[in-house]
Amino acid sequence: MSGRFATLSFERSVAAPVSALWSAWTAPAARALWAAPAPSVTIEWLEADTRVGGREVSLCKTAGEPAIRCEVGWLVLQADALSVNSEIVSVDGVPQSAALVTADLTPVGGGSRIVVTVQLSSLAEDMEAGYRQGFGAGMDNLADVAARTMVLRRVIRAPRAVVWGAWMNPETLPLWWGPDGFSCRTQRIDLRAGGEWVFDMIAADGTVYPNHHRYGDVRPPDGFSYTLHWGENGPKHADAWASFEEQDGATAVTLAMVFNTAAEFRDAKGFGAEALGLQTLGKLARFVGET
Structure with a gap:
């Protein structure tokens, strides 16, 4: 009508x-x-x-x-x-x-x-x-x-304040970020709204992957958004966000990203980005001493 x-x-x-x-x-x-x-x-x-x-x-x-x-x-x-x-x-x-x-x-x-x-x-x-x-x-x-959206979820058996503190702390984030076997080398890190993290991810074989994260909205301890770039000030390849929800004393973590193009999404799926992202959340769980 x-x-x-x-x-x-x-x-x-x-x-x-x-x-x-x-x-x-x-x-x-x-x-x-x-x-x-x-x-x-x-x-x-x-x-x-x-x-x-x-x-x-x-x-x-x-x-x-x-x-x-x-x-x-x-x-x-x-x-x-x-x-x-x-x-x-x-x-x-x-x-x-x-x-x-x-x-x-x-x-x-x-x-x-x-x-x-x-x-x-x-x-x-x-x-x-x-x-x-x-x-x-x-x-x-x-x-x-x-x-073009990829969603990763994991329930971490630790309080939300502890999980948030491990993630949004410039001293601890580089210690666990990345899939198994990867390490981080930081140039600059500022995890506030409008801040950035410029760093290299280094694979076990020594291959260096330059990264640049630009942070948007940051709402402790609920979540934050950021964009991912190919190297410092490089092309954006995804818009991402993370959320943290209390769940019976544990923390339900959701990490999601929208890739810039369907081709980039297919490429990410092709090289196993979902499994690698879940490895990253697994490293976070171990870092906070998941009980």
Whole structure:
């Protein structure tokens, strides 16, 4: 129906496991990559707290037009399965619409599917056409981002404060980072928001792999985001984030990354990046004295 009230539905099949789709749908670092409906639109993130009771505030900007403010409130988050959030859109402080957004995620064969239902109330004008266009384009972007997303998970039997302290400490991070047999040689390290880590990863055979991590949002002890570059100030090859959740005295760690291109994602899968990343999380577990 059209007018002040409408129920909209969007469905996409995604060539990625449901864990990757969930991370792309909910993680602020990933949402920043797919939320803009067109290249002419930029998204500025003011807040991003993806947990039940948390909120996400962003500004959607197009040259020559007023910024559109979107405030999301997270109501339900069931990992890899279901999310429900409220969404209020306003311009110059005047509410334009309010919506309840429900996303159902399911595994399908080797991939996954997402069905999003938007119960929309137009407050200042008929927003249905804009939602259909903007949300539809965003869902296309989401499917592309999810297909380039790699997710690593491990439950470490140690308190979250201990795991966070081992990771976000410039003295200890280089001691365990990297797969089995690798060591780190640091040039500069500053693990604050806006900081960076310039270092070499050195394989057991002596091969040197230059790395440069640039840190974005850092929210102790919940998580952080960063970008990965091929060597100091080199090309970016992935956007990444890590989250830490308490789980009965242990810590559920999620490390995820969106590769710049589908080709880079395939290359990473081809040389065993998932197994190597899990080795890195295993070294972290041993470093903190997992009990």
